Amino acid sequence: MRRTIAAVIGLALTITLAAQDAVTPELEALANTERAFAQTATRKGIRDAFLEFFADDAIALVPDAVSAKDGLRSRPSIPFAEHELLWEPRTGDIAASGELGWLTGPSTFTNKKANSGPAYGNYLSVWRKGTDGTWKVFIDIGSSTPAAVPFAPGFTRFGFGPRYSDKQFEAAGTTLLEADRALNAKLAAGPSGAAYAAVMSPNVRLHRDGMVAVLGREAASEWLNAKSPSLTASTATGEAARSGDLGYTYGTYQKGDDAKKRPYLRIWSRTPAGEWQIVAEVMAG
Numbered sequence: 001m002r003r004t005i006a007a008v009i010g011l012a013l014t015i016t017l018a019a020q021d022a023v024t025p026e027l028e029a030l031a032n033t034e035r036a037f038a039q040t041a042t043r044k045g046i047r048d049a050f051l052e053f054f055a056d057d058a059i060a061l062v063p064d065a066v067s068a069k070d071g072l073r074s075r076p077s078i079p080f081a082e083h084e085l086l087w088e089p090r091t092g093d094i095a096a097s098g099e100l101g102w103l104t105g106p107s108t109f110t111n112k113k114a115n116s117g118p119a120y121g122n123y124l125s126v127w128r129k130g131t132d133g134t135w136k137v138f139i140d141i142g143s144s145t146p147a148a149v150p151f152a153p154g155f156t157r158f159g160f161g162p163r164y165s166d167k168q169f170e171a172a173g174t175t176l177l178e179a180d181r182a183l184n185a186k187l188a189a190g191p192s193g194a195a196y197a198a199v200m201s202p203n204v205r206l207h208r209d210g211m212v213a214v215l216g217r218e219a220a221s222e223w224l225n226a227k228s229p230s231l232t233a234s235t236a237t238g239e240a241a242r243s244g245d246l247g248y249t250y251g252t253y254q255k256g257d258d259a260k261k262r263p264y265l266r267i268w269s270r271t272p273a274g275e276w277q278i279v280a281e282v283m284a285g
Contacts, residue, residue: 021159027094030101030127031155033135034089046085047077055128055136061263063252063285065236068140082113087123090151093158093269093279095241096165099129102248102267104205104280106149107142120145122207124265124282126248139250141265141282143207150212158279159203164270169244176240176268179276180249184233193225201269201277208283230256233264245270253283260285 023031033053041049051072058068085107092103107121126139179199186195206214206223214223231253238249247268252261262285268276 020162021157023155023157026098027157030094030135031089031103034103038087041085042080045077045080046083047072047075053137055138058138061141061250061265063261063263084110084112089155091156091158093246095243095246097241097243100241100246101127106151120148122149122213124207124280139265141284143209143282143284145212160201160269160279162272164245164272164274172240172244176238176247176249176276177235180235180238180266184235187231187233192228192231193221196224197221199278201279204278205280207281209285
């Protein structure tokens, strides 16, 4: 009897967690916007599609934040037949308040005019919904990979489990920046693996140039301990959703004794207890 009760409880918990991580209509609408963005690029070319789907205040991290649209306008418009960029959303999440979300997936760029082979990548984008209900890209950043990036079939919501739902969300932006700065302070004081240990979500994604994403807290901890050099990082700013359950931060980082500054972007989700955890991090360059 006890086994039967335990099995029922276990099944109920599995169903509950699956429901919490199910793709919502709002998240599917965001993914469809990303798909429309990618399809527009095949018709208009990369630059003009980016100008259409980027917010007017969108930023590029190079490594400090600058206007993304100003940079795009300074480049020539090149036909898709010459510069081919293919991408699709495969996972991501959206805030309960519905105005902030993020997506990631594989990308492939081919310079057809130069007759070169494909260059693979893993993009990550932060999206905002305007007052008119239209989704626009606010930040887009990517990392190069040696081969096509593997993802689970189809499109899935990022698996995080129960999310923050308290109505005490007024200070969410403050606590988010505090979490980012606290991590950066720990990075300056000791090994990166130890610094990240307490703030990575179970399914965390670490995106780094030249390698396929490291997936999951255990694998990420092992990689950070074995492969990641000492890091120093400085928080620029960030934003939390109105619902206080999702947000992003960005800034610059340096590897070991290398003085060159590079950009980072972190996506955070918040547990029911109010703890911010990194669900995805891109350190570009």
